[in-house]
Amino acid sequence: MHNFHVCVLGGSCGNRMFIIADHLSELFAQKGYDCRVTAISVWECFTFPPTADLLLQLLPAYKDEDVECPTINIRPFLQDINDPATLQAIYSVIEERTACAALPAVPANR
Secondary structure: OEEEEEEEEEEEOOOHHHHHHHHHHHHHHHOOOOEEEEEOOOOOOOOOOOOOOOEEEEOOOOOHHHHHOOEEHHHHHHOOOOOOOHHHHHHHHHHHOOOEEEOOOOOOOO
């Protein structure tokens, strides 16, 4: 799988966007995804949408038509950083856009 750029976009949520970005980096590594995860605050830089392969928004800063990549609302991570539906939506986009699934678990005895 090629390097896939995921950008976590936040604002007044403070450090939570950095915590989420770090957590996602760990989850992606566990699943075997080759992803680079960054975090950007719209309060610091709102002039144009960030360049990424997937934009994860903690607040609705950009509409789908404003960006050239898929966007996912990740507000549920504010309450549950492991929200299953949100994680599955993210995993689905990564797998679809990279045409590669996560590394399957290998059975102990074959």
